[in-house]
Amino acid sequence: MKLNRCPLLTAVTVAIAIVPSALTLPVLAEVNGSTAAQWGVEVNQVDAGDLNIAPEFKVAIYENLLIELAKTKQFSTVLRSGDRDAKGVPRLLILKTALESYTPGSEAKRAVTTVSGATKLKVKSQLCTPEGQVVLEREIEGNVRFFGGNLRATHNLARNVANVLKQATLPESNSSPR
Amino acid sequence: MFSSKTIGWTLRCLLPFVCLTGSLISQDSGQAKVPASGSAVGARAILGLEGISNNAAGQLSIQGDTLIFQPSEGSITRIPLGSLQDVFLSQEDKESGGTSMAVTRTITPFGGGRVIGLFAHKKYDFVTLEFLDSNGGFHGVIFQLDKGQGQVLGSELETKGVHVSRLKGDTAKQKPEAQNEVK
Numbered sequence: 203m204k205l206n207r208c209p210l211l212t213a214v215t216v217a218i219a220i221v222p223s224a225l226t227l228p229v230l231a232e233v234n235g236s237t238a239a240q241w242g243v244e245v246n247q248v249d250a251g252d253l254n255i256a257p258e259f260k261v262a263i264y265e266n267l268l269i270e271l272a273k274t275k276q277f278s279t280v281l282r283s284g285d286r287d288a289k290g291v292p293r294l295l296i297l298k299t300a301l302e303s304y305t306p307g308s309e310a311k312r313a314v315t316t317v318s319g320a321t322k323l324k325v326k327s328q329l330c331t332p333e334g335q336v337v338l339e340r341e342i343e344g345n346v347r348f349f350g351g352n353l354r355a356t357h358n359l360a361r362n363v364a365n366v367l368k369q370a371t372l373p374e375s376n377s378s379p380r
Numbered sequence: 381m382f383s384s385k386t387i388g389w390t391l392r393c394l395l396p397f398v399c400l401t402g403s404l405i406s407q408d409s410g411q412a413k414v415p416a417s418g419s420a421v422g423a424r425a426i427l428g429l430e431g432i433s434n435n436a437a438g439q440l441s442i443q444g445d446t447l448i449f450q451p452s453e454g455s456i457t458r459i460p461l462g463s464l465q466d467v468f469l470s471q472e473d474k475e476s477g478g479t480s481m482a483v484t485r486t487i488t489p490f491g492g493g494r495v496i497g498l499f500a501h502k503k504y505d506f507v508t509l510e511f512l513d514s515n516g517g518f519h520g521v522i523f524q525l526d527k528g529q530g531q532v533l534g535s536e537l538e539t540k541g542v543h544v545s546r547l548k549g550d551t552a553k554q555k556p557e558a559q560n561e562v563k
Binding site: 257281282313351 | 426427428466468470472473474475482485493494497498500501506508510512513515516517518519520521522545547
């Protein structure tokens with residue numbers, strides 16, 4: 203009798219231990235994955251306002267944002283401003299970038315003096331719903347102080363924006379963002 | 381203050397770096413003087429061209445109603461002139477010699493790197509294109525050309541009916557350190 207009970211008890215214990223973990227882990231992973239990947243983002247053109255900024259900086263910020271946001275894999279899709287595919291994305295956020303301040307630097311000055319000639323950029327980033335509701339708003343900076351060309355500041359800025367968005371808590375995917 | 385022995389030793393240390401820097405500068409200027417075949421100009425795609433790595437060197441030309449960038453390696457990119465929204469021409473100072481120059485500058489002792497940094501800069505023309513793809517998506521592309529080549533390309537684009545904006549001052553001349561701020 204004892205001999206018969208032991209294997210049965212062991213089998214039941216093993217089943218209790220293995221089956222839930224085998225079932226729930228992939229399911230949970232799927233749920234988390236779908237939550238993270240359900241939002242799409244459309245990156246709007248950079249609004250320079252009245253600032254006297256070189257056009258290559260505006261374009262470089264925009265293009266670097268597209269690259270850096272795609273790298274984070276936080277969004278299911280990263281769309282360009284005006285992309286007609288945006289209409290087909292059910293959960294879409296819009297990233298608006300407004301330039302707040304810009305300090306033009308000099309690569310030659312940086313090379314010679316090290317301490318001066320930094321290029322500095324500061325933007326206000328807003329993540330909005332298509333209806334215009336602001337989900338997230340941050341002021342973010344990007345600089346180049348020592349190595350690299352002036353356009354390196356735009357890369358650093360875009361990377362900082364992507365990091366901020368990655369750390370931010372986006373609204374639940376199955377509840378309305380409103 | 382310094383003995384002649386110290387000065388001699390310092391100069392001997394700096395000599396290889398100065399020679400290396402000189403050869404790098406001459407290599408760079410040599411590349412710049414390569415004559416462009418036909419209407420093609422040597423260009424570097426700094427950013428924004430899909431399928432082409434950043435800073436890829438190649439040839440930029442206009443054929444019919446298409447702007448063509450042919451990289452040294454990889455596939456050709458074609459941008460229809462009709463899709464161009466705006467073209468901006470500007471100038472900027474950049475360090476010449478690339479990574480090897482930057483490394484040389486960094487490892488040169490006794491502040492020699494700063495001296496190299498002072499002379500290893502060159503003005504380049506920047507051509508910024510803004511265009512829409514077939515899906516309506518906005519694209520921005522930055523090309524770096526040798527000084528003077530940007531104007532040539534700009535004039536050619538203007539004759540094809542493309543709107544070209546010429547910016548007078550380069551980025552470096554925009555009162556460095558003077559902050560532009562919107563309040």
